[in-house]
Amino acid sequence: MGTVNIQTDIPGPKSKELAERRTKAVVDAHSSVAPVYTAKAEGATITDVDGNVFIDFAGGIGAMNTGHGNPVITDEIKNQVDDYLHVCFTVTPYEPYVALAEKLNAMTPGDFPKKTLLVNSGAEALENSVKVARYWTERSGVIVFEHAFHGRSLMTMALTYKDMPYRHGFGPFPDVIHRLPYPYNRGKKAMEEFDSLLLEKGEESFAAVVIELVAGEGGFMPADKDFVAHIRKQCSDHGIVLVVDEVQTGFGRTGKMFSCDWYDLEPDIIAMAKSLTGGLPLSAITGQADMMDKVHVGGLGGTFGGNPASCRAGLAAIGQLEQLQASGRLDQLSTAIPQRLHALSEKSPFVNEARGIGAMYSLELCDGASEAKPSKERASEVLQNCLQDGLIMILSGTYGNVIRTLMPLVISDAELDEGMAILEKNVLSLS
Numbered sequence: 001m002g003t004v005n006i007q008t009d010i011p012g013p014k015s016k017e018l019a020e021r022r023t024k025a026v027v028d029a030h031s032s033v034a035p036v037y038t039a040k041a042e043g044a045t046i047t048d049v050d051g052n053v054f055i056d057f058a059g060g061i062g063a064m065n066t067g068h069g070n071p072v073i074t075d076e077i078k079n080q081v082d083d084y085l086h087v088c089f090t091v092t093p094y095e096p097y098v099a100l101a102e103k104l105n106a107m108t109p110g111d112f113p114k115k116t117l118l119v120n121s122g123a124e125a126l127e128n129s130v131k132v133a134r135y136w137t138e139r140s141g142v143i144v145f146e147h148a149f150h151g152r153s154l155m156t157m158a159l160t161y162k163d164m165p166y167r168h169g170f171g172p173f174p175d176v177i178h179r180l181p182y183p184y185n186r187g188k189k190a191m192e193e194f195d196s197l198l199l200e201k202g203e204e205s206f207a208a209v210v211i212e213l214v215a216g217e218g219g220f221m222p223a224d225k226d227f228v229a230h231i232r233k234q235c236s237d238h239g240i241v242l243v244v245d246e247v248q249t250g251f252g253r254t255g256k257m258f259s260c261d262w263y264d265l266e267p268d269i270i271a272m273a274k275s276l277t278g279g280l281p282l283s284a285i286t287g288q289a290d291m292m293d294k295v296h297v298g299g300l301g302g303t304f305g306g307n308p309a310s311c312r313a314g315l316a317a318i319g320q321l322e323q324l325q326a327s328g329r330l331d332q333l334s335t336a337i338p339q340r341l342h343a344l345s346e347k348s349p350f351v352n353e354a355r356g357i358g359a360m361y362s363l364e365l366c367d368g369a370s371e372a373k374p375s376k377e378r379a380s381e382v383l384q385n386c387l388q389d390g391l392i393m394i395l396s397g398t399y400g401n402v403i404r405t406l407m408p409l410v411i412s413d414a415e416l417d418e419g420m421a422i423l424e425k426n427v428l429s430l431s
């Protein structure tokens, strides 16, 4: 017998009842992918209020790499709750913030002195990266890429690519954001485009380059290695701050602690959130110490930034990920998941390609014609059918046609196999 256990229609009666209350109380704009309401989540499974058990390939959008209800993490949280919960680091500081900053300074790529700021969300981490870069360079512009997603705050919407739903109707945005095509399979062209922009506008126009090394919401495309090496050099030569957004890619997702590790890349600032804590809101930026420390006192911070329970959860989550890495499990998963998705891609005319890095892998669905066009309809059909069969998944991609894997990395082989079998069945039944 497998893990999945579907006992009612999906959604079941209790989920339907909650949906009615939700419709009256919660803004429609905050949507949900799966209309099943959570009662409990453990490891790589979610049980809904009707008692149905699902395998989770979404991991709270990549925030649960250490698994739901990880006891090592929840124990740390409980202990911290008993000691004190919020005093505000701006008022009376505390050790867990310092300890997490020390840990992030040590574990992030780059053998140079670093400093860390803790805030609350991925968007806030990117906001602060741009603030620090502007302050350091005394310049204003930012180079970003097509298919980028960096958040929903005003500056990060400006950095983000997709109009609907992320930017639509929320402008105007700062006019100092310069966007280039995402460097996936573009070879030398991407480097030429970057160099032309630099030449045309002049280095004094740019405070920062902000990039995801695997475009997350944009469709799991890995950036070209040569391009990444090129922009590292160009940023150093022209005094531009290189910010890598590891919000989705970080903390073991790609099989290494950070996607930067695949590229031997040392960014000036690295933005982190999601799986940093195993489930509590917290984000961080870690960067070159002199850069981070140039900002005047009081220029960075926030009421809940570096919440002590989140910090302790973060230290515990990092410990858990280090163990998964040391045991070889991260490597195993980052071989097994791509292999399985490539094999599936070979069998279906509706998969244009399987791509990603490590356990951050995806299937890009198309219409099956020789000049393959993106097929959002087919991706949604697979998603809905997987849910009925007990597998929770989410999509990505500028055209909404990419099925992505963000399962907790504590998933067992049996659960992975069961989830993949559901996915395979529903991709292979497309017509």
Ligand SMILES: Cc1ncc(COP(=O)(O)O)c(C=O)c1O
Pocket: 061, 121, 122, 123, 124, 126, 149, 150, 151, 152, 212, 216, 217, 245, 246, 247, 248, 249, 273, 274
């Ligand atoms: C790459 C990337 N950057 C930034 C964000 C924004 O993070 P948050 O939703 O925590 O603000 C996300 C969220 O999905 C992300 O994937």
